[in-house]
Structures are given as C-alpha cells and as structure tokens.
Amino acid sequence: MLTESQKMLLSLIAEKEGKLNWYKIGRIYINKFNTPSELSESFKYLENEALIESREIEGEPLSRLYITAKGKQALAM
Numbered sequence: 001m002l003t004e005s006q007k008m009l010l011s012l013i014a015e016k017e018g019k020l021n022w023y024k025i026g027r028i029y030i031n032k033f034n035t036p037s038e039l040s041e042s043f044k045y046l047e048n049e050a051l052i053e054s055r056e057i058e059g060e061p062l063s064r065l066y067i068t069a070k071g072k073q074a075l076a077m
Contacts, residue, residue, distance in 0.1 A: 002074060005033060005042045010075050013052050014067040021062040022054075046071070 002010065012029060013020060026039065033039040046052045051071035054063035067075070 003042070005038050006045055007075070008032060009039070009042045010046055010051055010067065010071055013046075013065045014072065014075060018055075018064045018066055020065050021060075022065070023062055025065070049074075 009025070012025070012032075022043065025043075026036075030036060030039060033042070043052075047054075049070075050068055051074055053066050053068055055066055057064050
C-alpha cells in the first residue's frame, strides 16, 4: 500500500509522463513534501517496486521518468 507521499509522487510522474527527471522534481516540487528525505524515500520506493522507470534520452544529461504499467495499476487503487 502506498503512502500519501508515494501516491503524490507517482501521480506527478504520471501527469508529467516523460517531462520530468529527478532534478526537476526536486527543484520544482520539493515544497509538496514535508522534508527532502520524504521525497527521496518515496522516489526510492517507487523505483525499487518498479512503479516508475528512468529512460535515457539522447542529448539529455539526465534520465526522464515514466510510470510503468504496474505503477498505473497501483495509482488506480
């Protein structure tokens, strides 16, 4: 079961599908989380559970974030 922070981060990544990377989330959306560690812990959990994935984009210095089918299913619950 996802925490509120994990749901919020997963929803954000789904909404901005492929437009965000880890750096942009930290810079733009850090204020949505109680602490930076809450954001970091949520990100690690989503990645470890294969709810999100990072994809390398040619010419981009950082990988872009995408929600997986498993992530979409978890978000729908």
